[in-house]
Amino acid sequence: MTVFLLRRLIQAAAVVLAMSLLVFLGVYAIGDPVEILISPEADQIERERAIQALGLDLPLWQQYLVFLGNALRGDLGRSFVFNEPALQLILQRMPATLELAVGATVAALIIGLPLGLYAGLRPNSTLSKGIMAGSILGFSLPTFWVGLMLIMVFAVQLGWLPSTGRGETVEVLGMRWSFLTANGLAHMVMPAINLSLFKISLVIRLTRAGVRETMLMDYVKFARAKGLSPTRITMVHVFKNILIPVVTVVGLEFGGTIAFSVVTESVFAWPGMGKLIIDSINVLDRPVMVAYLMIIVLMFITINLIVDITYSLLDPRVRLEGKA
Amino acid sequence: MTPPTLQVRNLRTHFFTRAGVVKAVDDVSFTVDRGKVLGLVGESGSGKSVTGFSILGLVDPPGRIAGGQILFKGQDLAGLSEEAMRQLRGNRIAMIFQDPMMTLNPVLRIDTQMIETVLAHEKVSREEARQRARDALGQVGIPSPEERLRAYPHQFSGGMRQRVAIAIALLHKPDLIVADEPTTALDVTIQGQILAEAQKLCADFGTALIWITHDLSVVAGLADDIAVMYAGKVVEQGPVTQVLDQPLHPYTVGLIGSVPSRNKRGEPLRQIPGMTPSLLNLPAGCAFRARCPRAEARCAEPPPMAEYRPGRHARCIHPYEEAVAA
Ligand SMILES: Nc1ncnc2c1ncn2[C@@H]1O[C@H](COP(=O)(O)OP(=O)(O)OP(=O)(O)O)[C@@H](O)[C@H]1O
Ligand code: SF4
């Protein structure tokens, strides 16, 4: 386990370094923030001073080294727009995005697992066919359109749920969370469902495929030969086996969910990282963009690690030491 | 007089597939008594496993029992409800599967898989169930059973896994065990040990045993009676020594002739010519006709099962009446 963790840490460091270079180059290759940030009326001297203050006069490689040096000290630059540390800006908005993504993942499991289980156990029933058709919709309908429809129906027409913002929040561990208040939870329902639509379909399909495959295995027949009840066979023998692929895929998808929350956050004016990054791209706020991308990279690496560890807990055949 | 442990009468198990009806088991009858071992032999696809699964009520769609009786201690299992059948399975009738690598659930510990079997049929405490599991492991010769209970299947070798499966089958001291080629995947020494244990078991508990195999030498050492299956039908049955020494049916003769140890050294192995027929469109008459050296015109009529010598049945109209040198 220790060897495994150590090896993973070294790998992670290498990945972060490579990504930092790519992100830096990528972001700096597009657009010129000077055009946007400095007013066209400013004279040449003012311009020069501003450019110098932002460090934009240095050659690219020097800018990168400066960035890297600062990053090692936990400083990912100051936002051109807010004039605040970029990292702090993003971390402030991270709880909103995290709780949305976690909410979406939990919803996907709560809704997707039972439906997938049913569809796998009774593949020929009408309901199963309906579930599978629904999952195709979940895959193919565009997120923003579904989001707008949700707002139309549940906020505008029925007036059941609020359509924008996070609602009331409580501070826990120095961060503000919506899911701990009834009002905040009500605000979360629609965005979370919207974000989880794709994942629900994914979980349904994975679960169904897993159930159908597992039901054919000898050990399920042997479990029946032992005289176990159908409930025990489904809930223990089959379910524990399908949990392995489901957890792996949903876990790895979590990073993607955070990245894709951009659309949902924009539709529901959810003040998370996704909304911040869209705003920052519009004004070419480079430090915020770089910091955001770096945090996403770190998040993906952490998620992968957690998934690997969970996987080994679920599947006794996997030994972490043996893996590269 | 108490009825025999198992009496199968004219069992038919058919698979209703899109391509047609596969008569995997077609008119099979045999009897196994308390403490006796029946060897069920035949080449691949002859319907041995389907016969076994039929007895446990584990035939999956599109297959189903299409006729006949399975009398377990006089009670017909074919008409039993699924719940009544579940209560018998693993309790009074147990089964051991062919591939020990596949029969245990890879994500559940051995103790879980054993304890649940105890609890499925008896209201005892978990602790007592665990005790029973440990005793059963010890009984099949697994060293330090207490420790091994906490292991996962992948931490066992194939032979050990099969012992675990046998231990699970023994948990409720069943009246009948269907063992479907339980030693085929194991090497010869382990096979020998397991066979010895199986024999001891029948003697100790009076368990009736159906041992499915295509290895005649296993049957010779273990079984009291033998039933030879071909294309879904029993073609010959009787006491094992008599059948192996003086086979009546040409297929049995061919089967014995193809056992390596029975051939003289240096002589090429004799094989049964031709291929197993497809069960989908069996020709009318004797299914073995196309491969039979003794076939004649009359064989185009379905041969009936007949008793040619006392206790010796064969489904052939032109059997070997004399002892053949096999
Ligand atoms: N699900 C199924 N659908 C259609 N046919 C089936 C099905 N299961 C079994 N059969 C048919 O039943 C026949 C008998 O199969 P069975 O498994 O009993 O053979 P076997 O004698 O046990 O062979 P082996 O020695 O290979 O285990 C096979 O020819 C197969 O075609
Ligand atoms: S009935 Fe005829 S074809 Fe069939 S085994 Fe006997 S002799 Fe051969």
Ligand SMILES: [Mg+2]
């Ligand atoms: Mg078989």
